[in-house]
């Protein structure tokens with residue numbers, strides 16, 4: 284099962300998808316990052332394209348090759364991702380925030396390499412919060428536009444994971460939230476994924492387990508129904 288159906292049920296729609304993980308520079312040679320590979324977001328972009336959508340992929344530090352034939356904008360940091368997605372979202376039917384956005388960035392980016400002899404035996408970094416891009420997109424969305432978030436949680440208990448997801452969705456104000464568990468071996472770099480999708484009322488509208496391509500297909504089924 285490739286998850287790609289023959290249906291061209293997304294033709295005529297414009298979809299913006301963010302993928303990958305942002306990196307926040309500390310100095311010219313170092314960054315704070317996360318383990319997102321970008322696979323789930325890239326599979327979403329490929330599946331949506333196969334179903335006829337016109338896709339803009341906003342790619343942050345992908346660990347896999349950028350897909351051929353899909354309009355892609357490369358970004359590095361959360362602030363770069365925010366400006367790219369905000370611009371691409373104008374007139375889009377759907378925005379999917381699959382990227383793992385750094386919650387904090389270094390308060391100051393040093394112009395020169397941090398040296399051990401200045402820092403000593405411990406080094407304290409001051410970080411400042413990044414804007415919540417998803418909440419901003421949801422608050423500013425155009426009538427009829429669907430805004431979809433992801434929630435990466437390390438919670439193992441499925442009921443508690445769902446409760447966290449419902450709280451998160453309420454905080455973000457988005458239309459759907461894709462819940463997935465992440466850990467040392469699950470979620471990020473894996474070939475397979477297991478998700479539940481909740482709607483703005485917190486109701487589970489889809490569940491999927493399988494390859495990231497088949498999971499992408501299920502998420503897009505929800506998008507098609509939501510665009511209804």
Ligand code: CTP
Nearest residue numbers: 380382384386413414415416417432433434435
């Ligand atoms: N997100 C975002 N901007 C941020 C942080 C996250 O747009 N500054 C988006 C992610 O792309 C994802 C969703 O918000 O679609 C949820 O991300 P997640 O890290 O699970 O939630 P947070 O709100 O950051 O909460 P926490 O990490 O504390 O669980």
Ligand code: CA
Nearest residue numbers: 383384385386
């Ligand atoms: Ca976060």
